[in-house]
Structure formats: structure tokens, C-alpha cells
Amino acid sequence: MSYKNIIVEEERAIATVTINRPNKLNALNKETIQELHDAFEDLESDRQIKVIILTGSGEKAFVAGADISEFADFSEKEGGKLAAKGQELLFNFVENLSTPVIAAVNGFALGGGLELAMACHFRIAGDNAKMGLPEVTLGVIPGYGGTQRLPQLVGKGRAMEMIMTGAMIDADTALRYGLVNHVVAQEELLPTCEKIAGRISKNSSVAIKHAIKAINAGFSSTDNGYEAEIAAFGRCFGTADFKEGTTAFLEKRKADFPGE
The missing domain is CATH 3.90.226.10 (2-enoyl-CoA Hydratase; Chain A, domain 1)
Structure with a gap:
């Protein structure tokens, strides 16, 4: 464009x-x-x-x-x-x-x-x-x-x-x-x-997306930041990035996040 x-x-x-x-x-x-x-x-x-x-x-x-x-x-x-x-x-x-x-x-x-x-x-x-x-x-x-x-x-x-x-x-x-x-x-x-x-x-783009949303919720007059964090934290467990990040840590190697 x-x-x-x-x-x-x-x-x-x-x-x-x-x-x-x-x-x-x-x-x-x-x-x-x-x-x-x-x-x-x-x-x-x-x-x-x-x-x-x-x-x-x-x-x-x-x-x-x-x-x-x-x-x-x-x-x-x-x-x-x-x-x-x-x-x-x-x-x-x-x-x-x-x-x-x-x-x-x-x-x-x-x-x-x-x-x-x-x-x-x-x-x-x-x-x-x-x-x-x-x-x-x-x-x-x-x-x-x-x-x-x-x-x-x-x-x-x-x-x-x-x-x-x-x-x-x-x-x-x-x-x-x-x-x-x-x-x-x-x-x-x-x-x-x-x-x-x-x-x-180099970090998980999916986790970063959830972090941005949770941080912003803490400054919102209509959202509860702690509740937003809990929900976002839980959603991270269902991502391919979480699986790759934890597997890489346990295998003592650098993570290669798929962004999913």
C-alpha cells in the first residue's frame, strides 16, 4: 500500500x-x-x-x-x-x-x-x-x-x-x-x-498480545485488571506458543515460537 x-x-x-x-x-x-x-x-x-x-x-x-x-x-x-x-x-x-x-x-x-x-x-x-x-x-x-x-x-x-x-x-x-x-x-x-x-x-507474540490486553485493562474504568490477567493467563495454556516455550525450557534450548 x-x-x-x-x-x-x-x-x-x-x-x-x-x-x-x-x-x-x-x-x-x-x-x-x-x-x-x-x-x-x-x-x-x-x-x-x-x-x-x-x-x-x-x-x-x-x-x-x-x-x-x-x-x-x-x-x-x-x-x-x-x-x-x-x-x-x-x-x-x-x-x-x-x-x-x-x-x-x-x-x-x-x-x-x-x-x-x-x-x-x-x-x-x-x-x-x-x-x-x-x-x-x-x-x-x-x-x-x-x-x-x-x-x-x-x-x-x-x-x-x-x-x-x-x-x-x-x-x-x-x-x-x-x-x-x-x-x-x-x-x-x-x-x-x-x-x-x-x-x-524473539518472544511469544501470542503471550505479548495477552499481556498488552491485561495491562490496559488495569487502566480501564470498566474492566478489572486482575480478572483480565487471570483470563489471559489461562488462555495462554491453550496456545502452541505455550507448548513450545515450556518444551524448549525443559529441553534446555531456545524456543522457536510459531505465533499461535
């Missing part, structure tokens, strides 16, 4: 999705959001792809925000629909994807860009990264899950301060807050993500 605003590259079990709007600092518009949805949906259905890395083109920006020109004149009703559709189509979709998604945060990750990074399963930042939710400086609030995911990651007080001031934080502060897992030199960002993705790809 060909795209206008993103680039999808596959190498062995790892896919790299690059948002490619450098003249707009990779800002998210409706077309890009749709293309990202289509790409993630396609990659999830590909059993050969075990991990997805998401990044932005160039070194200036992961995603510098949403394309404000698309919604500056929206009404209240249109604004609500914009947030609802975006969350369903991309942000919630990525969070609940069964294939792990690593955000490689290069440069600015602001507004919708930080919200997209937070929707990924975890984040690794280059040392030049700057992150923030500046929506209140425009008279609006984060609408793609930022008011929910940021407190989950950094705590209520820090999230309140970041959102109310609209200020950016640097990569080291993001690491200290727990917003990112690692900070590396910019030139080491993708190699580091690929190294971690390689380790993930």
Missing part, C-alpha cells in the same frame, strides 16, 4: 512507520491520521511483523502537534466529533494494538504528537526531544487522550502542571518523570529501538 504522508519499511520482524511531513514538522492532519490507522491495521494483520517502531522524519520533530488550520473555525459539535473520531481511529487503536508499538521520539512531540507517543506501548527519546501539551495556549485542552494518559504516566500533579502551563520538558526531565523509558543520543535512537524490538520479537 502506498501513502502520501507516511513511510512504512519492513525488515525481518520489525516494521518502521515514519510520519513524513517535514515541511509541517510532521503535524497530524486528518489524512495522516487515516493513513496511520490503515498502516497499523495492515501491519497488525501481518503475522511476520512482531514489533512496530513509530517515528517522525528528520531530526526536528516526532510530531509537532495537530494541523491547527484544519479545525480553527470548528463549532463545539465539530470539535467534539474531531476528538471522538481521532481517538477511535488512531490513539485508542494504537494503545490496544496487539502488536507492540515503540515510539522513537525525535525532536518535538507536542500536543497531538505527545498524545500519539503516549498511545504507543512505550517511548524512547533522543536527547534532543522536547515534549509538552500546549493546547491551553490556544484556548483548548488536549483532545486525543492527553488528559488521561499523561497522569497515568507521570502522576496527577505533574500532569496538571504540564497541561496548565503548556510548557515543554526536555528528554532528561521526561525520563525522570517516567514519560519515556530511555534517553539516548539522537544518532542512537533508531538503533536502540531496533535492538529492543529485536529482543521483543
Whole structure:
């Protein structure tokens, strides 16, 4: 499938999705959001792809925000629909994807860009990264899950301060807050993500799928995380991956998971 605003590259079990709007600092518009949805949906259905890395083109920006020109004149009703559709189509979709998604945060990750990074399963930042939710400086609030995911990651007080001031934080502060897992030199960002993705790809994709679902359940207002874990744990026993993993352990060899 060909795209206008993103680039999808596959190498062995790892896919790299690059948002490619450098003249707009990779800002998210409706077309890009749709293309990202289509790409993630396609990659999830590909059993050969075990991990997805998401990044932005160039070194200036992961995603510098949403394309404000698309919604500056929206009404209240249109604004609500914009947030609802975006969350369903991309942000919630990525969070609940069964294939792990690593955000490689290069440069600015602001507004919708930080919200997209937070929707990924975890984040690794280059040392030049700057992150923030500046929506209140425009008279609006984060609408793609930022008011929910940021407190989950950094705590209520820090999230309140970041959102109310609209200020950016640097990569080291993001690491200290727990917003990112690692900070590396910019030139080491993708190699580091690929190294971690390689380790993930060797494990059971079926077990990872169940782990993602169980972890997310713990942050849901409607699900019981412990019950979700018990159910997922039990289902793992009926998989070919479980049989291969336990047999390989007992035979003192590396497992070769079939992904079933």
C-alpha cells in the first residue's frame, strides 16, 4: 500500500512507520491520521511483523502537534466529533494494538504528537526531544487522550502542571518523570529501538498480545485488571506458543515460537 504522508519499511520482524511531513514538522492532519490507522491495521494483520517502531522524519520533530488550520473555525459539535473520531481511529487503536508499538521520539512531540507517543506501548527519546501539551495556549485542552494518559504516566500533579502551563520538558526531565523509558543520543535512537524490538520479537507474540490486553485493562474504568490477567493467563495454556516455550525450557534450548 502506498501513502502520501507516511513511510512504512519492513525488515525481518520489525516494521518502521515514519510520519513524513517535514515541511509541517510532521503535524497530524486528518489524512495522516487515516493513513496511520490503515498502516497499523495492515501491519497488525501481518503475522511476520512482531514489533512496530513509530517515528517522525528528520531530526526536528516526532510530531509537532495537530494541523491547527484544519479545525480553527470548528463549532463545539465539530470539535467534539474531531476528538471522538481521532481517538477511535488512531490513539485508542494504537494503545490496544496487539502488536507492540515503540515510539522513537525525535525532536518535538507536542500536543497531538505527545498524545500519539503516549498511545504507543512505550517511548524512547533522543536527547534532543522536547515534549509538552500546549493546547491551553490556544484556548483548548488536549483532545486525543492527553488528559488521561499523561497522569497515568507521570502522576496527577505533574500532569496538571504540564497541561496548565503548556510548557515543554526536555528528554532528561521526561525520563525522570517516567514519560519515556530511555534517553539516548539522537544518532542512537533508531538503533536502540531496533535492538529492543529485536529482543521483543524473539518472544511469544501470542503471550505479548495477552499481556498488552491485561495491562490496559488495569487502566480501564470498566474492566478489572486482575480478572483480565487471570483470563489471559489461562488462555495462554491453550496456545502452541505455550507448548513450545515450556518444551524448549525443559529441553534446555531456545524456543522457536510459531505465533499461535
